[in-house]
Structure formats: structure tokens, C-alpha cells
Amino acid sequence: MRLLNIKTTISSSTGTPNVPDYAILSHVWGSNEFLYSDIFKDEVSVPREKGVKVNRAAQFAREHGDTHLWIDTCCIDKSSSAEVSDTLNSMSDWYENATICFAYLADVTSRDDLEGSERFKRGWTLMELLAPKDVIFLDSDWNEIGARGSLANQLHKITNIDINILQKGQSAACAQSAATKFSWMAGRRCSRVEDVAYYLMGLFGVNMPILYGEGSEKRSSVSKKNS
Structure with a gap:
């Protein structure tokens, strides 16, 4: 696992078998x-604007008492297929093991705007909502809106996920039936077809080879051969 060291500033990425306490950022890519x-x-x-999101996330992590931070944009070497595969199979665990998850909503200016956020239309953010111990939502100006537990009633209306599950998180979510988990997918989309399967791995407790480029047609033909 590669983490950003944020003791004083964003200085380096580190991989270590002894993982320190870390915060994690959930966001929609810009x-x-x-x-x-x-x-x-x-x-x-490096253009200054490219570092704004990382530096603001690092500030929140430091205020929370963490010395390290994980962000998918810069903590994964996407040129390594082996690293991408390992990351996607471990993603749910990494969110679950973080001390806190900050969810940055670039298109939200107040709590009343939550329902219209692009976040709740994306696939990967389903796992990022349920896996962490807790999620703190931040608006476009990085002001705190509320935590997953305190926003459970509103999040239930947006996601159709039971309030009890939103309050308890990953353990309660994994205990639900397959039909219930699939129902949470309604209206969500991914930029890559294969991610429709990959973002559910943590909820179903499975691992699989990551084969980007496989596409829906190849997956369908394989299913027909095996049926």
C-alpha cells in the first residue's frame, strides 16, 4: 500500500508493510x-491548481491526527497492471481500515444540495460510502456538511440504503442479500464497463483478475459459453 506522508507537507509516497494510521479521500475525479x-x-x-485537492485533504487529515493519506489519483501507479489489480481487490479493505474517510463534493455548496451531487450517480462511491468506519462529507469550499451517521436520513432518501446500514457501515452492508446489494446499484454508472463488476467486489467479499479492455461484449460471450 502506497501512502502520502503529510507530517508537514506532501513530501513523498511510501510503501510499507507496517501501515501507519491514515486518512482516505473519497471524491469524483476532475x-x-x-x-x-x-x-x-x-x-x-506542477501547476499549483493540481495540488489544491491533495493539500486540502492533507490539511483535514492532519487536523484529524493522521500522518498519512491515501488518494486514488496519486497513490496508485497505473502503469503497473499488477499494482492496479492488487489495489482494486484491496480497495474495500483500505477504506475500511482508514481512521476516517473525507468525502469531497465539488458540486455541493450546502447540505440541501446533497441529492443532486454527481457522487451518488457513480459506481465506486457506493463502496466508498459503506466501507469506512465513518465518512465526513465536505462541500465545494471544504466546509464540513456532516458525517454519514448524522446524515443517514437524508442519505437513505438519496441512495435507498437502509438507515441502520448507513449508521453501521460495512459489516451491516455485507450481511445483506445479493438482491439488496444489487438494488443499491440502480442509477449508478462507471466510466469503464468493467468497473460495474469491480466496485462490488468488497460488498460481495470476492477477488477476481482485473482485465480492463474486456468490455461487456466479451463478458457476455464468456457467460454464454459457460451456460
């Missing part, structure tokens, strides 16, 4: 994200 390759560039060559 057009100008700070990437893994940017970590190794000198500060001058």
Missing part, C-alpha cells in the same frame, strides 16, 4: 488531478 507521476516532479513544474 479534469486536473494530481497524479502519481506528479509526485516525482519538482514543485515548480
Whole structure:
């Protein structure tokens, strides 16, 4: 697992078998994200706006008492298929083991705007909502809106996930029937077809080879052969 060291500033990425306490960021990707390759560039060559989200997330993590932070944009070497596969199979555990998850909503200015957020239309954010011990929601100006538990009634109306499950998180979610879990997928989409299966791995407690490029047609043909 690769983490950002944020004791004083975003200084380096570290991989260690003895994982320290860390915070984790949940967000919808924008057009100008700070990437893994940017970590190794000198500060001058990286546009300042690319580091805003990472630096604000690091600030919240420090205030929470953490020294490390995980963000999917820059903590995964996407040029390594082995690392991508390991990451996607471990993603649910990483969110569950974080001390806290901060969910940044770039399109929300107040609690009243939650329902219209793009976040609740995306696939991966379902796992990111349920797996962590707790989730703190932040608006577009990085002001705290509330936590998953305190917002459970409102989140239930948006996601159709039972209030009890929202309050308890991963353990309660995994205990639900397959039909219930699939119902939570309604209206959600992914940028890549294969992610429709991958983002549910944690909820169903399964591991599988990650084969981007497989597409829906190939998956369908395999199903027909095995039927």
C-alpha cells in the first residue's frame, strides 16, 4: 500500500508493510488531478491548481491526527497492471481500515444540495460510502456538511440504503442479500464497463483478475459459453 506522508507537507509516497494510521479521500475525479507521476516532479513544474485537492485533504487529515493519506489519483501507479489489480481487490479493505474517510463534493455548496451531487450517480462511491468506519462529507469550499451517521436520513432518501446500514457501515452492508446489494446499484454508472463488476467486489467479499479492455461484449460471450 502506497501512502502520502503529510507530517508537514506532501513530501513523498511510501510503501510499507507496517501501515501507519491514515486518512482516505473519497471524491469524483476532475479534469486536473494530481497524479502519481506528479509526485516525482519538482514543485515548480506542477501547476499549483493540481495540488489544491491533495493539500486540502492533507490539511483535514492532519487536523484529524493522521500522518498519512491515501488518494486514488496519486497513490496508485497505473502503469503497473499488477499494482492496479492488487489495489482494486484491496480497495474495500483500505477504506475500511482508514481512521476516517473525507468525502469531497465539488458540486455541493450546502447540505440541501446533497441529492443532486454527481457522487451518488457513480459506481465506486457506493463502496466508498459503506466501507469506512465513518465518512465526513465536505462541500465545494471544504466546509464540513456532516458525517454519514448524522446524515443517514437524508442519505437513505438519496441512495435507498437502509438507515441502520448507513449508521453501521460495512459489516451491516455485507450481511445483506445479493438482491439488496444489487438494488443499491440502480442509477449508478462507471466510466469503464468493467468497473460495474469491480466496485462490488468488497460488498460481495470476492477477488477476481482485473482485465480492463474486456468490455461487456466479451463478458457476455464468456457467460454464454459457460451456460
